[in-house]
Structure formats: C-alpha cells, structure tokens
Amino acid sequence: MKRLCKILAVILGAVLLVGALNLQQTKAAGKTLYIGAGYEAQSLDPLVAGVSGAGGIISNAIYGSLWTYTADGKVNFEVAESYEWMNDMKTEIVIKIREDAKFSDGSDITANDVMATFLRNLNSGMFFYVMSIDFQNSTIVDDKTLDLKLSMPFATFTEGLSLVKISSAADDDAKLAADPRCSGAYKVEQFGTGLDTVLVKNEYYYDADKLVYDQVNITGNGNENTAFLNFQAGEYDILTLNDDKNIISVRNGNVPGTHIQVGDIQDFAYICLNTTDFPEFADKNVRGAIAHAVDWETIVREICGETVSIATSGLLPSANWAYKDEGIYEYNPELAKEMLAASGYDAEHPFEFSISYKNAGFDGKIAEAMQAYLKEVGIVMNLSPGDAATVQSMNQANQLPLVFAEAMGAQDPGGLTNSRMSNVPINSAHFGAVDEGDTYLQDLVDEATVSTADQETRTAMFHEAQDLIHDYYYCYPLYEKKAYFAAADSIGDFSCAVDANSGFLHLENFKTDKVEVQ
C-alpha cells in the first residue's frame, strides 16, 4: 500500500514537472487581435461554419465574396472587379474576376473556382440565390470571366451573390473543413479541436498591405458565460456573444477598460399568423382587433429594455425585407372591441384560441403581457409554453395559429438592394388572400420578386405590398435587436460594421485604417 502511494505520488510529481516546463502561452507579439465568441467553430467549410459564433467570424475573414455591400447599400468589389447585366430583363450577367485575386497558396482565383463554388452551394441547399442560375447555358469565357444566365429574373440576385464565399475548386469537402485555400484577407495557421483558431495575413490578398492586424486569434466558447468571464479576465480584445445581456453589463461599467459598440440590426422579431390552417384568423376584423388591442410599444419597452429598438416596419412573413416606417399598430382597445363586435364576437361568445411558444428569451413575457391586454377587450388567448424543439416542430407542421418569429439581417435603408432577403421563392400560402378570391397581394409580391425594373420602381412595388400587409394585419412587428460587441479600450474606436446578412462581426473593418491601435 505504501509503495503504491509512493508510486502515485511520483507519477503526479512527474506530470506536474513536465507541465511546469510548458509555461502558459503569452500573448503573441506584433499586432494580434484576440476575439472571443460563443460556439466553437467546428469546420472551416463555409457551408458548415455557418454565420454565427466563431465559425462566422472565421468564415468572413478567410473567404472573400465576389462583392459585398456596405451598410448604406454601396457595392464593394472583393474577388470580382466588376459585373455587368447584359440585357434589360436581367437574365444574363458577366462577372469579371480581379486579375490579382489569388488564394492563400498563391494560385489564382479563376472563373472555374467561382463556378465550382456556385455548384457546391447549389448542392448543399444553403444559398438559394444560385438556384436561379441556369448552369447548362452559363459559360466560363476565360480564366477570369464568367457569363451567367439566369433561368428567370431575380430581383436581388446580385445581393444574394454577396453571401457566397468563394472557395477553391481543387479543395474537396474534407480539405475545406480543415485546411482550405483562403480567398479572403486572412489564412488559417492553426485550427483544431480545443485550440484557438489562429489566422495570419494572407500575403496574396490584393489589399494585404492595408491590413492592420498581422494575426487574429479567435476562440470559441461553448458556454457563453465562460466567454464573458474570459473577456473580463482580459483574454479578448473583442467579445461577441449571442446573448446580449452580458455585453450590456460591460457598458454598465462592470468591466473597466472596455466599451461596447453597437452594430446594426441583428434580429428582427415579429408575430405572424397562419390564416390558411386557421380560417378564423382569415377574418380581417379579428386580426385587426388583436393588433389594436395590445400596446406593443409599451410591452417591448418594458420587457426588452434597451437592447432592442421598436420595430418600424411591417414584414412579409416568409421574406426578410425590411423597411418602411409603418410603425407599430396604434394602441386602441375601443377600436378593437368595435372590430370584434362587427364580426359577431362579444362577451358571451369571446374569440378564443391557444398558442404555443418557446418559453425562453422575450417570447414568454411578451405572450403573457399580450394575454392580459387581449383579455381587456374580450379575446381569450390560452398559453402553453414549450421548449424550442417542440414549438419548432409544431410550427413546421402548421399547427400554430400565431407564431413568434425571428429573422436575421441588417436593415436596408436604401430599400431592397441588399441581402436581407428570402432564401426561398415566396411561400404564398402564408399570405392568405387579401380579400377572398383576390390574389392581388400574392401577384404583387411575385412580380416584385422577379422584377427587373429599376430600383425605384421595385422599391415602390414592395412598399405597396407592405402597405397592404400592414393594412390587413398579417403580422405584428415587435422589435429589432441590435448587435452588441464588447471591446477593450486599447484597440481603439472602430465602426462595427456588421455583416450585411448575418449581423455578426465582419472582420472587413479591420482591414482598413479605420482601426487604430493605441
């Protein structure tokens, strides 16, 4: 027994000694940026890495798109140097790739790579913009020129292409996941389980000399609380989390030496109605009554606090188009009661329905507040909260009359030139008819989707559509969540331009002189 203890003690001592010789890694010299995020990146494949957490940040840094859009809607060419529509119908587009566009191993980025990327996206089913490409008839003119033909016009085709990350045709799935050729500003030096992801300057990047940071370290944390604690301990220069509460507390002064940056809109929350499967909601009076019975502004202010702003636009339920200052419905319980009476509902025969919702975040509290308001005007809403998975399946099975929904993306102040858009052909089923037998709204939206008219005309069409939706109470906008980033004071002031679609931190900003390291 004593011998055993001695042996164990010796082993322990040896392990500790060996460990002591590997001293804790000190922060790298030179200009290195340390970013902390929730959710570790599991793959470098742009289709798998996703848009959130560490994966999204890495993806944005190591891959370039053909072009991107700035917050105010201007085109910013990256891998491509130009595009040109070849006809008024906007069914043929020629894209020219930059002469000096190269991957991180020095090989040129060719039209073949771009085409291969489109095909890969098509097969994965992730980005539907590429679905409108007619691959049979599209051609590769030369190494740097693509001639794409579309099977039908698609209003926001170019905006959609801004999401597609260009990868090399020579990389297969496995290589893309672990060791890809990088088309973006940075390339991967270290990536693996349990390791920080270390990105270094891609020397073949066409703007490489403009990059401020030589190295970027990204650490994903499975647990958001841990990520926050790491930031507090000074491990990260920037912290981006899905949970804004922790980052707000940085603003409240809990962590000296840090400040928070507010990005553009990250999430857009609204309530939509299923009029197809629940015909009682096809009655405009009912929908209107709910809209006016609830004081949306107060609810959002009180429940969501300062992390959100009140939604200012109506929304097509299955599309994420932004915009328009329709504003939230006016709080008018009298009007609500009138509308109910007009449809024959009163105290003896109240309008009653049941909903299910995810009992996390704001949804639960908003639902309960709604219930109280609705009760005032004689509408009975029964609540059965559930977990996210159950609610999602019920929704997919069209079992819910009223759904709390969220859409991601930045607002488009310019109107419809950007990438916050539907990934599917509009699902008209969700609209219902504006009036029985009248498919005007449906047709309007369908037309606007493929319209090749100029921006102003298209915008007007969508406005009209959204006006109709507003007047017909097809959805109740709630709030828009801002994107927050916690940053250490020492890395200076930077504008937190958020990725146009994902709303997450886009490393593009750190390429330019805008970032000053103090």
Add this chain to the structure above:
Amino acid sequence: MIRYIIRRLFLLIPILIGTVVIVFTINFFSDISPARLVLGPTATEEQVEAKEDEWGLNDPYLVQLGRYFWRIVSQGSLGTSYIYNQPVLKMIMDRLPNTLIIGLLAATLSVMIGIPLGILAAIKQNTALDYIATFLAILCGAIPPFVLCILMQLVLAVRLHWLPVSGIRSWLGYIMPIIACGVMPVAMTCRMTRSSMLETIRQDYIRTARAKGLKEGTVIWKHALKNALIPIITVVGMTYAMSLCGSIISEAIFNIPGLGNLMNSSISQKDYITNLGCVLVAAFIMSFVTLITDLIYAAVDPRIKAQYAATGKRARTYKRKEAAV
C-alpha cells in the same frame, strides 16, 4: 482466472450492443431532423427529404440499426457526423485524450486524498480530527459541481488571474477542471473508507496483529486496510469510470474539448450519429473500468479470486453430474 477475464471481455459485447440499441431507439423516435437543422429553416421539404435519404435516416429501424453495427464490424467506422462532416471516430479520438487526462488525474487525486482522510477519521473516531475530516468530506460532496466551477472561475481566474478562465492551452488550464471533477469523489471515498475501516479494525485478526507486537501503523496500513479495501475499491472504481467518461458540466463550463462536451453538443445539435458514437465509447470505457475493478478485487482478496476461478468449471462439472444422473 484467465478464463474469467476472457468471459468478462465477451460480456462487454452485449452490454455495448444493448446501450447502442437503447440510445438509438430514443433518437429514432425524436421528431427533430438533423437535416433540417443543417440545411436551415428556409430549406424546402424535398431538400430535407433528400438529405435525410442521403444519410439513411428514412430507412426502417432495423435497417438503420443493422447498418450501424455492420459498419463498425466491417469498416471499424462509427459513421460521419451530420453537422461537421467528419468521421465520428476521429472526432472522438481527437477529444478523448483531454477527457482521459483530466479524468485520470481527478480520480487519482481524489483517491489519494480521500483514502488517507477516511483512515484518519476511522482510527481517530469520535475525536476532533474525525469530525473535521468528516465535515470536509461532506462539504466536498455537498457543493454542486457547477457552482464550484463558476466560483473558481470568478475567483481564481477573473479576480486573481492565477489561472486561465477556460480552455487547456497550457497546463494551468487543467487545474480547475481537475478540482471540479475530483471534489465529489473525495467525499464518497472518504466516507466509504471511514466506515469500512471502522468495521475492519474491530475484527479479531487486528487484535492478533497487535498481539504480535506490530507497530500501529503496520497494523492499520498492512493488515486493516487490505481487508477494508473491497468496498473502497467499489467506490474508487466507480469514480474512475465516471471521471474517465468525462464530466459534461465541467467540460462545458471550462470549454474543454473532450468527450463530455462532444456528447453534450451532439445532443443539442441533433447530431445523432455522433451522439451514438460518444455513448458507445463511454459505455466501453465504463465497462472496461468495471472489469478492471473486478480484477482488482481478485488481486486484493484471495477469497474472491478463488470464487472467480471456481465459477464455470464447477458449474460445468455440476451439470455433467446432473446429466449423468
């Protein structure tokens, strides 16, 4: 004895099969499809179906189950993760060493602390030392693990900067997870040691040992402890089994890329195949450790060793006699 070991090794197989079947069945009846999660909420039904077909998720129950086992036997592969597109076995093997290191060190430390503490409490029963030792042991057992983890993070990492908040970049990062995993077993080991020792030192042969003139230390460590070991080994075996499978809580909080973390994330991401692989590996580890524990029993107590050796041979002889009659 060899026969016993071989028999136990063969017994591993039905255990593993049973575990896989149970977990597979639970996952099978789940409504959430990983295909939908991977393709996103905007994917159409047809695309989801197509993906599911590609992964074989629409096949009948027995076909899927059979395919899973056949793949293990013929290719030695546990499948490919739906979410990450990497071979499950590789993902597990990448992460397993981290879990094993932490588990091994945590269990060993807890045993090295728990057993002496328990012996101390037993030989100084009902004195102040006993009360202090017992109090410490109960304290270790009573603290909820996640509270301990977070407290340590706040104090040791954020406030004092002695240790990193999370991750295992350097060896310092291992300290807090090891403490977190090792605390509860200290309690169990100490209590079990104490009660087992108390019983043992009342035995007659301890009196004989003293009557021989042996030093008290020799009596305790050589004569008493060896006899007290059986229930202690049970607890220690369980400790090792649980620690080596990875603590889901501490791996999540400290962001350790280990087996527990993979199991956790595979469940929430509906990555059923990875989940199944993790469970299989964990079941294997646990069964194996149990086997080792049983063998240690035999090494410590010759009566048990005789028992192992006797089973099988005796049973067969008996049956033969029965048949002859």
Add this chain to the structure above:
Amino acid sequence: MELLQIKDLRIQFNTDTGIVHAVNGVDLSLQEGECLGLVGETGAGKTTTALGILDLIQTPPGKIVSGEILYKGRNIREMKPHEIRDLRGNEISMIFQDPMSALNPVIPVGHQIAEVIRLHQKCSKNEADRQMLAMLEKVRIPAERADEYPHQFSGGMKQRVVIAIALACNPKLLIADEPTTALDVTIQAQVLKMIRELQQEIHTSMLLITHDLGIVAQTCEKVAIMYAGEIVESGTAEDIFDRTAHPYTKGLFASIPSIDRKMRRLTPIEGLMPDPTDLPAGCSFGPRCPYVSDLCREHKPELQEIGAGHFCRCHFPSQKRSPEKEGQ
C-alpha cells in the same frame, strides 16, 4: 522471581449504559515453566484480564484503572509503548479464542508466521522463511501449504497456525484464551497435546484461560477461579479439586454431569452473574450462594490464605469436604 505477577488489577469500560467493572482486583502469579489455569464462566473477566496483561484493551471505552502487572519484575503499565510492543509476540504471546477470525484472510499463513519472526528476530526474509517452515513442521502442517490462505484451512489447522505464530519466537509466557473452545472434541485433544508438548519443549509458562475444568485437570499445575472480575479461589490443582473451599467452585464441580451416577437433572448454579455495571456491595457471589448470610451481603470478603498457597475469597470457606461427598 516470579515470571508474572498481577497485583490488584482493575479494568473498567465506559459505556453509554454505565461503567462496566470488568476486572475488580485480580491477583495472580506465575512461575517460570508453570501452567496456570484461569477458570470461570462467560463474562467473568478472564479474557479482559489476559488482554490487560499485554495492554491490548481498546482504550476509548476500556481503561486499566489501577494495579500492577509485573513481568520479570518490571511493571508493564509503566513501560513505554515500544517496549510493550517488543514484548508482544516475542516474550509474551497470546492465542485467541476463535481461530476462524484470528487470522488475516488476505495474507498467506506462512507470511503471517514469518512476519512475527522477522519483526522480533530482525533477520532476513530467507531466514524468517526458514524458521517459519520449521514452525509449520512443529505444528504438523505440510510445508507446501505455507502460501495458502486461511480460508483454505480447517478450524483445527487454523488454530495450529495461530499456535505457530504465538510460539514462533519462543516466548517466555503464553497466554492461551480458550484455545480449544471453538473446536470439536477430538481436535481439542490434539491441539492441547500439541500446546503442551511445545510448551515443554520451549520451557514456556502458560496462562490457560478456560471454562472447562476437565482441561484444567489435565494440563495445569495451578488453578485460579474467577467470578465477577475477582479471583475467588486459587491454589494448586489438588487444592482446587480435592480441597474445594469456595461455594462457587463447589457449585462448578457439582454442575458437571457424572457418568457414574444416575441423574435425572443437572444441577446448575442458580441465578446469573451480576450485572457488571451494578455489582452488589457485599460478596459478588452472595446472591447465588446457598450459604449466604447477612455478613456476606454487607461486607466484601478479602482473599484469605486458607492453606499453603491456597487462597479463598469467602467469609465461610469450606475446605474439609469435596463436592462429591457434599452430595446435593
């Protein structure tokens, strides 16, 4: 000089229900080469006395309150712990009552014997093994069985191992606490014979604790009768058997069934031993004694010498007649 002399030994146990007076003033003496039989009922305090000699009493509940234990003139109670340990197993050995549990089940028997040899002789392992094998031969256990475990031996063999352990270092004093009680009669005879032979071979004195008067008659030169923690009669074997003085001793002899006479019923001693937490003020045996008087109830009798070396603790010792002639 006497090998062992116990003077007025008192041992108590502090329990929840009260203080147990286990041993209340025991006087014993033993010469070299002698065999003293300590006889008494269960609960008389015999084992406690024996344990007290070697300071093996569990100290939290038990305590040697007073008395002297002189071994070769030195008071064991004043010795330091390591000195007492040097005595144990070496000069004073003990054999316990229940062989089934006296051996450590997880250590081979040869090792357990060799252990005590190595400890006290301070010799090498090989030397210790050599002596151990010699010892095994003496107790007639085959040498091949030295590596086997206690559970592989029968009761009688286990007791022989215990004897081997006890006598391995040629002790001067052997305390045997009911060594044959747990064994059946035929084995009893064997074991006793063996103890006797070894004892004579090594010139060991023996303190034989037993409740069996027959064994005492066979084996011991001197006898002491113990009751309720006291010696009530002591002397040579002839003194006790032929010139029985104490009523208790008489009762003991009377209760032995006789082959010669026809008996319908046994004649036990009426009553039970007194509660050790609540001993009577007068003679401890008073409540059960057929000759009890008021004097007995009020005054505790002292140990009186009623013959040469024959002591009795009674107000009315009767030494003239033997119990058979008493007839009851």
